[in-house]
Amino acid sequence: MLRCDQIRRRFQGPGGALTALEDVTFAADRGELVVIQGPSGSGKTTLLLTLGGLLRPDAGTMQVDDQDLYALSTAARSRFRARTIGFVFQLFHLVPYLSVLDNVLAGLPGSVDGAARRRTAALLEELGLTARLAHRPATLSAGERQRTALARALVKEPAVILADEPTGNLDPENAALVFRRLDAFRREGGVVVAVTHGQDAAPHATRTLRLERGRLAGSLPLSR
Ligand code: ADP
Ligand code: MG
Numbered sequence: 001m002l003r004c005d006q007i008r009r010r011f012q013g014p015g016g017a018l019t020a021l022e023d024v025t026f027a028a029d030r031g032e033l034v035v036i037q038g039p040s041g042s043g044k045t046t047l048l049l050t051l052g053g054l055l056r057p058d059a060g061t062m063q064v065d066d067q068d069l070y071a072l073s074t075a076a077r078s079r080f081r082a083r084t085i086g087f088v089f090q091l092f093h094l095v096p097y098l099s100v101l102d103n104v105l106a107g108l109p110g111s112v113d114g115a116a117r118r119r120t121a122a123l124l125e126e127l128g129l130t131a132r133l134a135h136r137p138a139t140l141s142a143g144e145r146q147r148t149a150l151a152r153a154l155v156k157e158p159a160v161i162l163a164d165e166p167t168g169n170l171d172p173e174n175a176a177l178v179f180r181r182l183d184a185f186r187r188e189g190g191v192v193v194a195v196t197h198g199q200d201a202a203p204h205a206t207r208t209l210r211l212e213r214g215r216l217a218g219s220l221p222l223s224r
Pocket of ligand 1: 019044
């Protein structure tokens with residue numbers, strides 16, 4: 001389903017080239033919630049952006065549903081990403097001037113029809129946001145912001161959700177809620193990859209990997 005093979009990514013810094021990812025290989029199937037743990041600076045965000053088609057690797061391939069993401073044109077990759085991949089970030093990245101409802105509807109790649117509106121309403125109800133539909137992000141608690149961001153990722157019914165420290169700014173109750181919903185998503189056949197420096201995600205993982213200085217511990221080339 002999701003498969004990356006020998007990914008390498010370097011950045012040019014003032015002191016020369018810095019290797020953020022080296023020889024990263026892994027695959028995740030439907031129904032998996034893979035947690036990648038690693039300290040700050042180990043390459044977690046770089047890996048997640050690469051998995052999501054937002055950052056081209058210097059070497060290696062990245063496939064989602066047998067589609068090689070970086071073989072697509074930029075426009076085609078954007079369309080593919082909009083349909084297939086939902087992102088959840090530590091700092092939520094909601095649109096400040098849109099309401100909760102409009103932030104979530106903005107997660108839909110196509111036009112918004114009646115079925116989409118009903119699905120959105122049900123999701124917001126499930127996430128306890130029905131009383132907040134008209135609120136703007138600035139007037140929400142951190143937990144409500146992250147639930148809104150989660151709804152925005154889920155509403156398009158993506159194949160994959162990529163989460164970058166999704167509970168890093170949440171209290172334990174909201175953190176548990178976020179992982180319970182991600183767990184339900186993967187049980188329905190979705191794939192989740194969550195990266196985190198903490199331990200809070202581990203109980204929800206079907207598999208935990210470790211990233212150290214850009215290398216995945218135990219990472220082996222996949223057989224072809
Ligand atoms: P993490 O998310 O695990 O904290 P990152 O993926 O953000 O780690 O960063 C990994 C390494 O790559 C760090 O040393 C960081 O400074 C470097 N890095 C990340 N993005 C850039 C960039 N755009 N330009 C230069 N260096 C970067
Ligand atoms: Mg990071």
